[in-house]
Amino acid sequence: xxxxxxxxIFFMLIEQIINYIENWAxxxxxxxxxxxxxxxxxxxxxxxxIFLTLELTPKSLEEAINKNCNFIFxxxxxxxxxxxxxxxxxxxxxxxxxxxxxxxITLYSAHTxxxxxxxxxxxxLAKVLGLKNTGFLVNEKGNQFKIIVFVPVNDLKKLSDAxxxxxxxxxxxxxNCSFRTEGQGTFKGNENSNPSIGKKQNFETVEEVxxxxxxxxxxxxxxxxxxxxxxxxxxxxxxxxxxxNKNVNYGFxxxxxxxxxxTKKEFLNHTxxxxxxxxxxxxxxxxxxxxxxxxxxxxxxxxxxxxxxNSADAFVTADVKYHVFQEGENKILFIDAGHYETEIHVLxxxxxxxxxxxxxxxxxxxxxxxAGSTNPVKYFNNVSYK
Numbered sequence: 001x002x003x004x005x006x007x008x009i010f011f012m013l014i015e016q017i018i019n020y021i022e023n024w025a026x027x028x029x030x031x032x033x034x035x036x037x038x039x040x041x042x043x044x045x046x047x048x049x050i051f052l053t054l055e056l057t058p059k060s061l062e063e064a065i066n067k068n069c070n071f072i073f074x075x076x077x078x079x080x081x082x083x084x085x086x087x088x089x090x091x092x093x094x095x096x097x098x099x100x101x102x103x104x105i106t107l108y109s110a111h112t113x114x115x116x117x118x119x120x121x122x123x124x125l126a127k128v129l130g131l132k133n134t135g136f137l138v139n140e141k142g143n144q145f146k147i148i149v150f151v152p153v154n155d156l157k158k159l160s161d162a163x164x165x166x167x168x169x170x171x172x173x174x175x176n177c178s179f180r181t182e183g184q185g186t187f188k189g190n191e192n193s194n195p196s197i198g199k200k201q202n203f204e205t206v207e208e209v210x211x212x213x214x215x216x217x218x219x220x221x222x223x224x225x226x227x228x229x230x231x232x233x234x235x236x237x238x239x240x241x242x243x244x245n246k247n248v249n250y251g252f253x254x255x256x257x258x259x260x261x262x263t264k265k266e267f268l269n270h271t272x273x274x275x276x277x278x279x280x281x282x283x284x285x286x287x288x289x290x291x292x293x294x295x296x297x298x299x300x301x302x303x304x305x306x307x308x309x310n311s312a313d314a315f316v317t318a319d320v321k322y323h324v325f326q327e328g329e330n331k332i333l334f335i336d337a338g339h340y341e342t343e344i345h346v347l348x349x350x351x352x353x354x355x356x357x358x359x360x361x362x363x364x365x366x367x368x369x370x371a372g373s374t375n376p377v378k379y380f381n382n383v384s385y386k
Contacts, residue, residue, distance in 0.1 A: 012363045014071050014106050015043035017050065020357050021073070021110060021350075025120060028218020029140070029250045030113035039078045040097055041106030047071050047363075050354055052347045053370035054340065056107060060370045061096060067368050070105050073354075075121070075346060077109040114346060115252075116140060119353075121297035121346040122254040128345045129274050129295065129316065130258060136251030137294050138306045143217045144247055149227055149238035150185050150208045152197065160211060162230035167219035172248045179212040185237070196232045216247070253296035253303045253317075255310050261289035264333055267314060275341045279379050283325045285333035290314045297342040308332050318342050340375035 018038070030036045051069035053060040055076040064072050078096075085091075088098035100107055114120045126134045147168065151159045160178060163169065169177040185208040189200040198204035215223045220240070227238060262270060267290040268280060293314045294307035300317035301324045307315040314333035318341070328334035347369050358365045 012047045012358070012361060012365055013043070014041075014045055014047050016361075017047060017071060017354065017357070018043055018108060020354075021108070024353065025110050025113045025117040026216070026218055027110075027113055028216065029116050029143075030111060034112045035077045035080050036109055036111050036113050039074075039107040039109050040100045041104070043106065045070065045104065045106065047365050049365055050358075050367045051370070052350055052354075052367065053374060054344055054347065055374050056096060057374050058092070058096065059372055060374060061099060061105075063370060063372070064105065064368075065103055067366075069368060070103070072100075072105060072107045073350060074107065074109045075111060075114060075343060077111050078107055114350075115298065116250045118249065119349055121343055122252075122295055122300075124345045124349045125295045125297045125316070125342050126254040126256050126293075129271065129293065131254070131256030131293055131295070132259060134254050134256035136248075137253030137255045137296065137303055137310060139246035139248060139251040141246045142242075142244055143250070144243045144245055145215050145217065145220055146212060146241040146243055147215055147223065147227070147238060148210060148212050148241070149231070149236060150210055151231060151233075151236070152185075153182070153207050153209055155230075155232045156180070156209050156211065159227070159230045160213075162226045163211075163213055163215075163223055166223040166226035168213040168215040168223045170216075170249065171214060177214065181210040183208060183210060189234075194234055196234065214243075216249075253294060253300055253306070255292065255294045255307070255312055257292050258290065261291045264290060266290075267293075267333065268335070271316060271335060271337060275337055275345075277338060277341045279338070281320065281325075281336040283329045283334045285314065285328070285331060288313065290333060295342070297346065298339050304328055304332070304334065316342065338375075338377065340373070340377065344375075 027036045049067055049069040051064035051067060051072045053074055055074050056072065056078045086097055087094040123134060164176045169175060171177045185206045186204065188203045189195045191201060193200045197206055228236060272278060272280060290313040292312045294310060294312040296303050296317040299319040301320050304315060304324065304327060308331050312332060314335060316335045316337050318336055318339040320336040325334060351367050351369055354367045
């Protein structure tokens with residue numbers, strides 16, 4: 001069912017929820033090949049309630065249906081590899097797709113884009129572990145551009161506002177960032193031109209401003225389109241420069257500090273209690289107290305060397321292989337706390353943000369989190385073994 005915009009003031013559309021999520025964790029920040037975004041369903045229907053789960057399973061879907069939710073958010077993409085067929089009788093994924101469609105439920109996933117953004121997976125893991133003064137362990141780079149455009153002085157505000165509204169000029173916690181230099185622009189239009197200033201076939205000199213802004217790669221086309229639309233010239237002059245700067249807004253893993261130093265045993269106990277688990281795999285680090293800690297929710301073993309170079313005393317992540325443990329031995333307290341255990345907490349921040357968004361828009365939509373566990377990993381403790 002589709003609605004006119006005037007009708008939507010009384011309720012919230014699914015695409016409004018998605019736009020809010022993607023403004024925080026843009027799909028362009030995800031790894032290439034990761035299938036983030038819409039998985040099944042329509043973005044144009046009215047939201048009843050919202051359901052959050054790390055991944056979609058028959059049990060989590062059933063709970064979503066019982067709570068009258070028609071928008072489901074997952075961290076792990078439901079559709080990751082291309083499907084060759086949809087078997088609604090014998091295949092579990094096919095059965096779930098069939099049920100989603102029949103119940104008119106929209107399924108959406110934010111995966112590595114949620115891993116790599118501020119307040120995402122690793123930031124929430126750091127928060128659960130009580131880390132302070134947190135920042136990215138490794139910042140992304142190579143995904144920003146600088147746009148330089150030349151505009152008449154009188155049109156500067158209109159153009160800069162258009163660029164900022166399209167997503168340019170964001171640096172860390174600051175918006176509307178730019179650099180401006182005054183100068184003179186010259187041009188001479190031919191007989192087919194239609195200049196907004198001066199006359200065709202006349203050599204013109206105009207007081208202009210050189211406006212410079214940063215833009216993330218996934219916003220580039222939108223910003224350029226806004227530039228062309230807002231610029232007064234028939235043929236605006238602008239330059240696009242690819243950058244190798246570290247992107248302060250997106251990155252991998254998090255590093256921070258505990259309020260007070262801990263012994264190795266104290267920190268291992270602290271990690272178990274914080275993540276609500278009785279099982280850790282680890283390799284011994286250097287002798288001494290644990291104060292500075294690096295974390296990466298999910299599979300973060302490729303950040304081991306970055307954690308060591310950052311002088312972290314401990315590194316908490318998951319999916320660590322035997323030989324990677326060897327690489328960290330005697331260098332850092334290297335802890336595998338479990339994939340599910342290090343990622344599930346991100347649903348708490350997603351819930352907080354969506355509840356705040358719904359409240360600010362004065363809507364009655366409720367946000368639920370799956371009450372069960374989707375963790376397929378079970379642990380067996382053989383108490384008789386010595």
